[in-house]
Amino acid sequence: MSESLRAVPVAKDVWWVGAIDWGLADFHGYATGRGTTYNAYLVVDEKIALIDTVKAPFADEMLARIASVVPPGDIDYIISNHSEMDHSGALPHAVEVIKPEKVFASAMGQKTLFEHFGSGIEVTPVNDNETLPLGSRRLRFIETRLLHWPESMMDILLPEGILFSQDGFGLHLASGARFADELDADVLHYEGAKYFANILLPYSPVVLKLLERVRTEGLEFSMIAPDHGPVWRRDVGTMPARYATWAAQRPTAKVVITYETMWQSTAAMAGAIADGAAAESVNVEVLPLSVRHRSDVMTELLCAGALVVGSPTMFNHMHPAVADFLTYASGLRPKNLVGAAFGSYGWSGEGARDIQKQLVDMKLGVLGEPVVCRYVPNAETLARSRELGTLVAKRVRERSEVAAIGDAAGA
Ligand code: FEO
Numbered sequence: 001m002s003e004s005l006r007a008v009p010v011a012k013d014v015w016w017v018g019a020i021d022w023g024l025a026d027f028h029g030y031a032t033g034r035g036t037t038y039n040a041y042l043v044v045d046e047k048i049a050l051i052d053t054v055k056a057p058f059a060d061e062m063l064a065r066i067a068s069v070v071p072p073g074d075i076d077y078i079i080s081n082h083s084e085m086d087h088s089g090a091l092p093h094a095v096e097v098i099k100p101e102k103v104f105a106s107a108m109g110q111k112t113l114f115e116h117f118g119s120g121i122e123v124t125p126v127n128d129n130e131t132l133p134l135g136s137r138r139l140r141f142i143e144t145r146l147l148h149w150p151e152s153m154m155d156i157l158l159p160e161g162i163l164f165s166q167d168g169f170g171l172h173l174a175s176g177a178r179f180a181d182e183l184d185a186d187v188l189h190y191e192g193a194k195y196f197a198n199i200l201l202p203y204s205p206v207v208l209k210l211l212e213r214v215r216t217e218g219l220e221f222s223m224i225a226p227d228h229g230p231v232w233r234r235d236v237g238t239m240p241a242r243y244a245t246w247a248a249q250r251p252t253a254k255v256v257i258t259y260e261t262m263w264q265s266t267a268a269m270a271g272a273i274a275d276g277a278a279a280e281s282v283n284v285e286v287l288p289l290s291v292r293h294r295s296d297v298m299t300e301l302l303c304a305g306a307l308v309v310g311s312p313t314m315f316n317h318m319h320p321a322v323a324d325f326l327t328y329a330s331g332l333r334p335k336n337l338v339g340a341a342f343g344s345y346g347w348s349g350e351g352a353r354d355i356q357k358q359l360v361d362m363k364l365g366v367l368g369e370p371v372v373c374r375y376v377p378n379a380e381t382l383a384r385s386r387e388l389g390t391l392v393a394k395r396v397r398e399r400s401e402v403a404a405i406g407d408a409a410g411a
Pocket of ligand 1: 082084085086087148167227228
């Protein structure tokens with residue numbers, strides 16, 4: 001174990017003992033160009049608890065940080081809030097080294113950890129709202145099923161009110177800084193949105209339910225300590241407020257256009273659509289899939305009003321880059337969007353029709369028939385593309401105005 005790796009105090013007798021993955025570029029299909037952290041926390045009281053672990057290759061880094069505070073063998077409890085392997089991969093090794101009195105997880109977590117690691121780890125299930133005394137303090141477990149796995153839970157350290165929120169309120173960002181107030185606010189906003197759009201979006205109703213529970217039960221947090229990215233010790237309401245907005249998925253006056261092109265025909269149509277939309281004074285983002293990652297497109301789509309997708313026809317299908325994006329996007333289940341399809345073709349023309357079908361399957365409010373062109377767009381095709389942009393822009397503006405009136409009425 002490295003002597004140079006130190007734990008970082010995040011509160012009195014609470015330590016960050018996680019790992020920094022500076023080189024992570026891809027998190028199962030989500031581009032993580034700024035790397036990430038796997039956060040684990042040590043709570044030192046009469047009983048010592050380790051909350052979550054790290055990805056397997058970082059087990060020794062975590063144990064070295066723990067050893068800078070207490071001998072790892074002194075840990076009494078390990079809490080597994082989330083079984084996904086970026087937080088449980090090091091658990092078998094940690095259990096072997098630490099030999100804890102107990103490992104706790106939700107009832108579903110007990111089952112999931114068994115399915116990952118077999119019978120070598122004995123897990124004690126805990127229920128929603130159950131508390132674990134540590135001495136002068138206690139941990140209260142909050143079940144957060146499907147946020148974002150069926151076994152997920154969070155814990156609140158009482159009486160301080162420190163929320164250990166596993167993936168919730170997290171973001172992928174490797175940094176030497178451990179606290180959000182030490183980092184660039186715009187980067188945190190973007191990476192938080194990207195995390196939500198690419199991990200949590202399908203579970204938006206569960207997010208809203210959790211926020212409602214926090215409100216109705218009057219839960220107050222002095223700090224939010226997620227499993228990725230920085231700890232929030234100031235402006236603790238920042239991420240919950242953003243989650244309320246992102247999970248609501250209210251339509252805005254923003255049009256996202258994404259496409260792939262072979263000989264610039266579909267690209268020219270995309271430009272004309274963008275031009276038509278921009279003339280209606282809505283926000284327009286054009287993201288060619290040749291240069292923009294699918295996860296960046298999803299980030300732009302968070303808080304948008306329309307998704308317009310274009311593809312040439314290639315081997316009687318849409319272009320594979322567009323199929324890739326739509327497969328990914330449909331799994332993330334964005335809501336409240338207007339949709340439209342467009343694209344060029346040579347002789348068979350399935351590309352834009354494939355897109356149209358998928359947008360309908362995604363339950364987007366699809367506008368009319370796809371705008372298509374044979375081989376190269378002429379002036380008439382570009383005019384129809386521009387008209388599509390105008391139509392989409394007018395529709396998203398109307399819908400965003402209706403949503404704003406609804407918000408004002410509900411305020
Ligand atoms: Fe960070 Fe769902 O794992």
